[in-house]
Amino acid sequence: MKKSWSIAFLLVLAVFLAGCSDSSSTEENENASEGDVKTVGSEDAEVELSFWLFGADYESLVEEYVEENPNVSIDIQQISMADHHNNLFTALSAGSGAPDMAAIEVSEIDKYKGAQDKFYNLNEFGAKEIQDNYLDWVWEIGSSVDGEFQFGIPTDIGPTAMFYRKDVFEEAGLPSKPEEVNELMQTWEDYEKVASTVLEKTGKVMVDNPETVFNAKKDQAPEQYFNKDGELIIDSSPYIKDAFMNVSGMIQEDYIGNYELWSPEWGEGMSNGSFATLPGPAWMRDTIKNNAPDAENWRIASMPEGAGNWGGSWMTIPKQSEHPEEAYKFLKWLLAPEQQLKSFKNNGMFPSTPEVYEKEEFKNITDDYYGGQNVAKIFADAALEVEHVHKGEQYGDANMEVVQGLYNVYDGADPEQEWEDIISRIERRLSR
Amino acid sequence: MYSEKVKQKVAKSSLYGFLITVSLASLFPFYWMFVMATNSNETINQTPPALIPGSELVTNFQNVLGSIPFFRTMLNSLIVSTSITLGVVLLCSLAGFAFAKIPFPGRGILFVLILGTMMIPPQLGLIPTYFIITELGWLSDLKAVIVPGLMHAFGIFWMRQYIASAVPDEIMEAARIDGCSNFRMYWNIIIPTILPAFATLGIIVFMQIWGDYLWPLVVLKDQSMHTIQVALRSLMDDRVKDYGMILSGTFWATVPLIIIFLLFNRMFIKSITDGAVKS
């Protein structure tokens, strides 16, 4: 028995020792890995700033900044989006543990707007001066309803377009060049006609799942779930209900697939061409590439009836920070047009600063994966079309119920009945 | 007599059939984990799916290393589990000894209270406990998991049962009359007698802490401070689902435990058997 103890101990030790050397070497090699906490800057810097992020890679820019500002070192923590927001929320409510700088995603940011005491008002540091660098609608998302309190500086955004499979369109006997597809699908009515042709000729669904097409329609509405007073308006306002009913109709026509977002079958479908289109934002470009590295058939057209925005973050400075001025100085630099252009070129993060869109080196960016299309310009045009829509503190919960309702319709629920259920489900959540 | 023999043969082979089927079913997920961990996503997504190991063992694991600090989180889990195990075994045997062998006022009630705490869902105090951890400044510190983990009602219950049956009262009495202090008694008599129980409880606690993930998720914010469970879970959060990579992480996180278990299984099963019989 003693022998086996020591054997096991040695084994475990060996595994970990091997592991230690392995992991350090891979950390050096891989910069973009999601799982690192990295301290950039010298250890004896006067100011140490902690920086919480998800799904964004600012490392090379941070290195650049730290080189020019040796008194600052920056701790970058990268985790998944859901963990990130959970952690941030818990740290803010507990009153300690929050970082000096934290990203907040567009669907989460309204939740924090009732808690101005937890954040620095960036206007105190002169944020008004840089406001004009950013798209109006993006800036407004980071402000309080009255515009007096600035929570965050915009980072990247997610203007939307219509990704489509050239080969599926061809198979259905439809025109398949981007300009032709723009022409072909100007309205949602056109889109449904194409859907019917695709289904008839190829047996394939038009779109991956109810959620993406609903999102696209929802984003075009001038108002969504809540008005600016925080009241639930989906019962009285026609837009969300129309979008819901419309998508439900498409489900019943079999135009819509069952490939849930981020699921493996979704990625598989992307790669196999199981669905003809995917309404998605600028950052979806990389998602498609990663899921379907060998597919050469994805192209990008404009969104019928106008683009919306899906995703993007705002950089905030929690009140717990002891170095808000240094943090602001860094964020101001990091998110200035020049740096946003670099982030786009290096990591595909779409800039929220319109002056970048005018630059030649931006406009001319093409992507071979998408048949050499001028991708930057397509999404820049989309970004300029977007208008600000108020989301509301409980946006996330309300949206989740509607999306769940759409899947229930897919699974056979009656749309009218489901709509009633959705409203009561949302109301029950709001009463908490 | 002859038919009795046939009957026994039938009984025997059906018994073996049953046990072999169950064993295979029990082992299959391990095999399958390995199959997935060695295949590329493309192979995995084929219909019918891959059922034999592929050649992507290294690639998949490299992807895991690119996504989570795998070895660091394994080490964290090892540190957390080992310190809690040692602490729990000592504290619980001490308390179990007191409850089993030392008469003191309120002993019964206090013991029932401990049993009662086993009924409390740990989620009940989750949010306030987080506040305490932040007050102590233990956020993203392994202490935040270790210290609350030392509180182990089942361990006390189990140790009490074990000590009550494994240590005869006569020895206690004798020692007492010899003037042996309670702590000496614990050190010189109880510990040597209950070493198998240490092993059993130790392994049970180790497994339990190793597998814990809700609490570590809440208090260990830095990714480099995650335990392996939290890290594995975050593999499922990737927006591009690579089952080869996900199961590679799961597989390699499970292998060390399997090795340890296979080495110690006799001791483990023997001691859990002794313990169960004696309680």
Added chain:
Amino acid sequence: MSQPQPKHEHYYDDKQVEPGIPNQKESPKRRQLSQKKRNMISGYLFISPFYLLFAVFGLFPILFSFYLAFFKWDGLGEMTFVGLNNFVIIFNDPLFWKSLYNTIVIGLMGTAPQLLAALLLAFALNSALVKGQSLFRLAIFLPYVTSIVAVAIVFSVIFSNQESGLVNSIIGLFGMDPITWTRSEWGTKIAIATMVFWRWVGYNTIIYLAGMQSIPKDLYEAAKMDGASLRQQIIHITIPMLKPFILFTVFTATIGALQLFAEPQIFQGRGGRPEGISVVLYLYRDAFSSNFFGTASATAIVLFVLIIIISTINMYFTNRIGGSDKVGAK
């Protein structure tokens, strides 16, 4: 009983006589008194670590949760006293009842057949006919080594919604259409119950096996002499003698089932869906996705009460198993 027994003397050969420790020559009464005191001190001392830890990381948070249950609070803003309203909200929420239903149904699906199977397996393993017992035991016990997160991940992939998912491929062989497991009422429950079953069946088998091996062989011999059939032996000897072990496993399995969380959370994604949501997941969702700490705390309290009620009920019923037996005297 209280006489010193010379045969145990070797235990104390190395003992040092500490000052102040009364020796055997003192009057028994005084010695007993101080022994009582000493017992009191060391007794409390030995159990104090648990109670100290419990005070800080158990009791206080629980009391605070009770306090929170009467407030409306999003974790950031003001706390508003709402009386019993949080409980009213929960009890009027069909999703809460659904989560309760799911917890109980999945609990029954994952636990009852599992304990029966464990009993059967233990019986088979205990049979004198089987050689290589330890090998089978090992194979059946191995899943227990896997963490719940790992089990949930592996079975999430086995029960993948993909057409190429393992279970979908298998049912495809029988001409069935692929099932969207994560959104199907019974599909979800089957998948989760399978995870529970697979991980725990070996553990319970080992415990039952230990119990069976503790039953004196001569009881069976005697029963055989009396002409008892195998079935009668099981009902009248094995089950009654196993009672404490069955109690133990039912008790732990029930509490485990009521606290079901990781499996549905990983299987259906963070927010969960109505098909698989458990009470703890319902609580978690309120607290950590929506930050309704008031209703989350109220749910925690309801869960606590529920665990007590259900444990009492099943203790009562399990206690009655073989209650009329004459064999299991002690």
